[in-house]
Amino acid sequence: MEVKQESKIPVIVIFAPTASGKTALTKELFSKEGSHFILNAEVISADSQAVYKGMDIGTAKPEPELQKIIPHHLIDILNPDEQYNVSDFIDQADDLCRDIYSREKIPVVCGGTGFYIRSFLYDIPKTPQSDENLRNQLKERIQKEGNLVLYEELKKIDSQSAKKIHPNDSYRICRALEVYYLTGKPRTDFAISPALRAEYNYTFIVLDPPRELLYDRINKRVDQMISQGLEKEVKSLLEQGYTQNSPGLKAIGYQEWFQYPTKEEIITQIKHHTRKYAKKQYTYIRDISNSIIIPFKTPSDDLDKVCTIIKERFH
Numbered sequence: 001m002e003v004k005q006e007s008k009i010p011v012i013v014i015f016a017p018t019a020s021g022k023t024a025l026t027k028e029l030f031s032k033e034g035s036h037f038i039l040n041a042e043v044i045s046a047d048s049q050a051v052y053k054g055m056d057i058g059t060a061k062p063e064p065e066l067q068k069i070i071p072h073h074l075i076d077i078l079n080p081d082e083q084y085n086v087s088d089f090i091d092q093a094d095d096l097c098r099d100i101y102s103r104e105k106i107p108v109v110c111g112g113t114g115f116y117i118r119s120f121l122y123d124i125p126k127t128p129q130s131d132e133n134l135r136n137q138l139k140e141r142i143q144k145e146g147n148l149v150l151y152e153e154l155k156k157i158d159s160q161s162a163k164k165i166h167p168n169d170s171y172r173i174c175r176a177l178e179v180y181y182l183t184g185k186p187r188t189d190f191a192i193s194p195a196l197r198a199e200y201n202y203t204f205i206v207l208d209p210p211r212e213l214l215y216d217r218i219n220k221r222v223d224q225m226i227s228q229g230l231e232k233e234v235k236s237l238l239e240q241g242y243t244q245n246s247p248g249l250k251a252i253g254y255q256e257w258f259q260y261p262t263k264e265e266i267i268t269q270i271k272h273h274t275r276k277y278a279k280k281q282y283t284y285i286r287d288i289s290n291s292i293i294i295p296f297k298t299p300s301d302d303l304d305k306v307c308t309i310i311k312e313r314f315h
Contacts, residue, residue, distance in 0.1 A: 008201040009101045012041070012310065014110040015117045015285050016207035017278035019221040020214060023062050025207075026110055028303050029310065031069045036307045039314060042071040042100045044093050046111030046120065049251040052080045054237055057230045058253035060221065080237060080248030083171055086119045093120055097200070106314070114284030115164075121204065121288060123197055127190045128182045130175075138174040150177060158186035168250045196289055203313050204291045205306060208282075215275050222271045225253065231263070252277055 016022035028034035030041040045051075049059045053076045062072055073096050078084055097107040109120055142150055147170050154176055155162040161176040179187045196202060209217070234249075234257045242249055244258040252273045260266045285291065294305050 008199060009097050010106060010201045010203070010314070011097055012106060012108045012110075013046075013117060013121065013202055013204045014108065014207070014306075015046075015112070015114060015205070015281075016110075017112050017209075017214060017281055018060065018274060019217040019278075020112075020207050020209055021217075022110055022112070022207065023060075023066070025303065025306065026062075026070065026108065027066055029307060030108065031066070033069060036303050038307060038310050039106055040104075041106040041108045042073065042096075044096050044100075044107055044109045045072055045074045046089070046093075046109050046113050046116045047075075048084065048089075048113045048116060049248065050075045050111075051078050051084050052076070052082075052248035053078065054240070055080060055233070055248055055251070055254070057225050057228050057233045058251065060225070078248075080242045081246040083247050085171065086116055086124055089116050090120055090124065112278075112281055114281035118284045118288065121196055121202060122194075127179050127187060131178065131182055134178055134181060135174065138177055139170075142170050142174065147173060150174070153177065154180075158188060160188040161186060166250070168255060170245075171247065202290070203310065204288060205309065206285055206291050206293045208293050208295050210295075211279075214278060218274050218278060219271050222253075222267060222274060225270075226267060231257070 014022060014025070016025070026043055028036045029038050030043070031037060043062075047059065049055060050061050051074055052059070055061075061075055066072075067075070074089070074092060093109060097109075100107040109117070111117065138150070147167055150170075150173050151162065151165070151167045154165070154173055157180050158176055165172045165176065167173075176187045179185070179190070230253065234254055237246075237249065237254075244250075244255070249255065249258075253270050256266045256269045256273065260269055292309055294309075
């Protein structure tokens with residue numbers, strides 16, 4: 001299908017939780033080897049952990065062969081001890097969308113990090129700029145007192161932000177505290193714009209499998225990760241000098257290896273935390289304007305529905 005240049009950049013945004021088949025979906029839709037090939041596209045990963053090198057199995061990255069067939073971006077761009085946040089994602093995704101479209105292809109933002117997806121659609125709240133001295137003070141406190149002390153402090157002054165932040169996420173804990181101490185207002189007072197960003201013409205698709213099916217697929221995915229060598233991958237990262245406190249290793253599938261005594265319990269907790277995370281991710285994409293919800297039944301049904309929608313939008 002030919003891509004016609006428009007004043008607004010057309011972008012396909014696909015949200016799907018882990019283990020719901022989004023990688024297979026993109027292969028079928030945007031690879032000429034796929035049975036449902038629609039148009040030439042490049043994928044911008046909306047996965048907050050796929051940015052890290054060496055974390056392949058636990059983040060279920062697309063296979064290298066698929067990345068050769070369909071260019072994928074924002075994968076393997078940082079070391080696990082480097083910080084990455086939603087502002088980085090939006091800045092890089094915007095640059096990539098402009099570049100991809102200038103080459104007469106369609107950008108496809110696809111992933112399961114609901115916060116990134118929502119922020120890309122609406123932009124992030126305009127919170128105050130970081131104060132270096134205050135940020136350093138909070139970092140020192142994290143190192144001396146630990147994440148949980150500052151997390152409890154955040155719960156008292158901004159309980160709504162605390163609910164959205166994992167107790168191990170020191171970066172976001174510090175940022176939420178910083179906003180409060182700079183302004184006297186909780187971060188949640190800096191509201192997201194109610195309007196979609198004007199520079200894009202969005203086609204926003206949400207894959208919504210029944211919870212029982214999704215949880216079963218998650219459990220099987222975790223078992224597959226273990227058989228593929230997730231434990232060996234974690235050990236390799238530690239041998240390279242990364243630690244429990246490295247931003248990348250705070251992800252589900254990695255942090256559990258530091259928290260639980262037996263492999264059996266580790267696997268059980270990875271499954272539990274992944275199911276819980278998948279449920280939480282949907283809270284970020286509720287009530288988004290013009291979203292197209294596709295109830296997931298079988299992969300073929302999924303493909304047929306998404307294919308029909310995209311063809312209607314791009315003909």
